[in-house]
Amino acid sequence: MNTRFPPPPSSSCSSATSTHFPLAFTTFTLLRTPPPSSTSIFTVTTTTTNKFTSLVRAERTTTPAPINPTPSLPPNHHSEDLALLSLLRQRKTDEAWLLYSQSAYLPSPTCLSRLVSQLSYKNTPESFSRAQSIISRLRHERQLHRLDSNALGLLAVSAGKSGHTLYAVSIIKSMLRSNYLPHVKAWSAVVSRLSGSPDNGPNDAIKLYQSVIKRVRRVEDRTLVAHSCPDTAAFNAVLNACANLGDVRRFCQVFDEMPEWVVLPDALTYNVVIKLCARVDRKDLLVCVLELMVSKGVEPCITTLHSLVAAYVGFGDLGTAEKLVQALREGRRDLCRVLRDANVANVDEDGNKQEYDVFEKLIPKSKIDNWEPPLLPKVYSPDSRIYTTLMKGYMKAGRLSDTVRMLEAMRREKDSGSHPDHVSYTTVISALVKAGSMDKARQVLAEMTRMGIPGNLVTFNILLKGYCQQLQVDRAKDLIREMTDVVGILPDVVSYNTIIDGCILVDDSAAALAYFNEMRAQGIAPTKISYTTLMKAFALSGQPKLANKVFEEMLKDPRVKVDQVAWNMLVEGYCRLGLIDEAKIVVERMREHGFHPNVSTYGSLANGIALARKPGEALLLWNEVKERCAPRGDEDSSISSLPPPIKPDEGLLDTLADICVRAAFFRKALEIVACMEENGISPNKTKYTRIYVEMHSRMFTSKHASKARQDRRREKKRAAEAFKFWLGMPNEYYATEWSLNPPGRQDDYGSDSI
Template identity: 40%
Template sequence: MLPPSPQSPATSYAPLPPLHLFSSSTKPTQLLLPPSHKPPRRFYHQIGTQTSSSPAISSSSSSSSHSHDAILLDLLRQGKTEEAYQLYSSFPHIPDSTSLSRLLSQLAYQRSPTSLSRAQSLVRRLRDARLLRRLDSNSLGLLAVAAAKSGAASYSLSIIHSMLRSGYLPHVKSWSAVISALSSTGDPVCSFDALRLVLRRIAAADPSLTADSLPDTAAFNAALNAASNLGDAELVDQLLDKMPVYEAKPDVITYNVLIKLFARAERGDLLVFVLERIIRSNLVPCITTFHSLVAAFVGLGDLRTAEKLVQSLREGRLDICHLLRAEIPSRSKEEETSSILNKLADIAGDDAPPLLPKTYSPDTRIYAGAGEDGGGGFRPDEGLLDALADVCVRAAFFRKALEIVACMEENGIAPKKTKYKRIYVEMHSRMFTSKHASPARKARRSERKRAAEAFKFWLGLPNSYYGSEWRLEPIMEDD
């Protein structure tokens, strides 16, 4: 059971203390607390409601202030956001709730660096005056989404925290966008802290007020993606088990995330069962499903299966699951299996593999021109090479990633080094600590570390290769 979150005074606007999802033993804890026996707290979706105890600005009651507020609102309704902001900036008083919320919403909607800076300034002014309740939840939610999509994940999280501290529930599209941003910008653990906090507040709230805040499939997918990036199969399993509680059904994106998880765990023998699970769930695989499968097989070094999959797609075959199953015995079995991973794959056993619901034609983003194998194979273009490198870096297949970026450079394609550097830094802390690593994987740890050093050299990060001639082959022996 998780300890109760520290309660902040209603008038405090200091950041919440960090909430840790993992214990010191790194074993995931439960996301949800048991039902609370305390009376439900009151939550409101409209922050503009004023109470008798709210601070008041004496000038706001003057007729002049009301007149200025009316002009401000009229400019906003005409879509003249720039003129409206300039007028707001000249006010000695703080405008009314309707004008402020409308102004913040329109600034957030613009999503430019200037508009977001102005939105931050507006929120800071109200926070300092302890008048944040003059903003409604829609405007704050829009700001959180805009900040998240603009790369300001930490600031977007602070907006969600401010709403929750004030007793307001953000819309699911707002808080899930923040979780998605946190998981993709290097702080997946923090994204789970945010998820846990939101779910706790939902559980404590009046059910009649939580409809717009309950997690949906997209929200769970954001959390699942973060868990997959961490390689945490237990947490993925826990999140999937919680989806029915909120009537959220897995979609194709949900299962595409599982493909990435199995690639990180080097369980290529389970990939076909994810595809089968999609079909048995009466879902239609998307082309991204096959992008992910091809990238996973290439990252695992199983080029034969990757090429066979691509060729089967070109031929318009529907029995791809059968073909992929036939490849399982030809691949070496893991010496150690994970019951959690097997559960996630939902292995069908002796059931006949299902047929694809339709045919798929590899698009030009993935395959272009004749192949290198006498015209019978495939040649990936920039889009596929970038996707392959992305998967390989995330899965710590650094030798394969180096081969891919070398191929890109040989073909005149500039690798996205900045992106790969960000991914490496994000994943570095858990690079070699997967709880589901097999003995065979652990035995390759030294070689993987040498490849990681070579990749860091290519990225320009501190590494053990400075002063040595860089090359793809290992140049360091085991200690």
């Protein structure tokens, strides 16, 4: 379940939920600060670490003084600090926060660090918001040096758990800039959160790991920075980022760094290796990973077996997944033998030779093949998660009956750990929704409730999506009300995104905007999908100015990254009305922000040009598209400023060719259709023939024209004849006559008509 949290604090927190447009959010930044007074992490009591303090001071050339000195304090301020410290020692965090908020003066550094630490450690939306407000106040008063590394590290962990990943990253980076070395549990938690984040999250996770390691390696005596050295969990987090990227070489490089830090791989490490093999299509290496970890004395966990089943299901190899699950049900320990036998006639390694060379150091397959398949150290029984994974494979393959039968089989299992849970039931509901059986899906939901397994937010979101896909938006709205009023489940951002998209499908942009504003009023932060979906509503309904307003809000929101889809949606909104000049302005802004137009962008522009009837713009657009389609030389490919090449699709080229034929730009039309044929696209000659006959059958009929104009007409006629030749129509290249006129009338293409 996604938890709702308030936006980062600003100067006026109360207005964040009441204002629909605009909303302003603040980003977290830290000033360069003096050395911290403590480095302990995950303990509320602050202690001093002299070694680390001396290390930080040794790295600095100078220690900057606070920019704003602390103002003179009243006589009773010391007693307030003592009272606040007493409450904090008694773990009365709420009372301490109340006392802090009532004071006009900043507490001592010890009290502030303790208060931020305890608020972060509570890890609730309210406590996290309070900790953020303290940071905002300290930043405003230029007093961030009052906090120690313990408080900042805990706040980073709390931000990561709360879903404020960018905020957590900014804390760790600011600590590094300020010569703090964060505790490994703090920075690895942020790396772990980044590794599974969308967009550029895995790459950012690797960069953050490298930044910390680079700083730690500067210190010769590792005992001074032992608290920041990577442990197994940290390596697992960054390896998971590499696996999510499918980057084998970088994965192996990080894996090779583990001995340097005296870190040994554990079962989770090998589980990530299994994920990597699945990500880079190396099904043949899955059994090798299992054999390798058993031979090294690393005991597989039930998650290891689940990862194997999930990998085979992901490859679509349900037969091997079924054999693996059946062997587990029979209590067999020779799973390596089972998987080897199922893997006999498998992958051709020639296509992955380069990857195999890299994998050889990580998984010495040539050596493993000579081993006798080892036995597992103990017997494992399949749990509900493994059964459900196989069930998802059936659902993906469209085997609805097998999905339902698997649920029945799980009910009959003697082991309670194999009985269906809410994920199992939700999988069946998802399969029924996918098949369009909404009534049966609701019956399964009712059965879940009778079995004492109530549906959760994911279950309702799947049903919500099913109703919207079937354009039953009224029933989707009823389901939203049922979730909130009857079941007591608050909709999350996925729920709102789904219902907003459903409103768009039935052309109800007003309702889409209402749900978007309701979502923000509930304190739910919009995602990238939320913004682009609402932009889509306004773009399709012919309201590009409102789409642009949503886009500007998206640019201001630090929690989301504007991507190519958002830019294209904005271009589409203007092009749907034929507002080409406004669309071109958006394209220029896109380039300024580091985005290059892609095929979708050009397709929208081509449709807008056709609607605006500006064939001259089509020529300019085609020249740009042609340049992007041209093959690049080695010198050009090394120039990063050049836009990447594109592969045009049928819609773009057909629209451009249509415009050129209607405007009698036959030479350009021939270039476009040649490009279509080069890219394996069959031009619609029947359509172009009809356009030519209807619009250009009486060309070149004027007998009175200047010499220059006649020359231009002669050139245009040659292009027209060439185009007719391509169409297969009678033309001068065949030395035949062609006329749309009845016999006896003069041919419009006679030489005397030029």
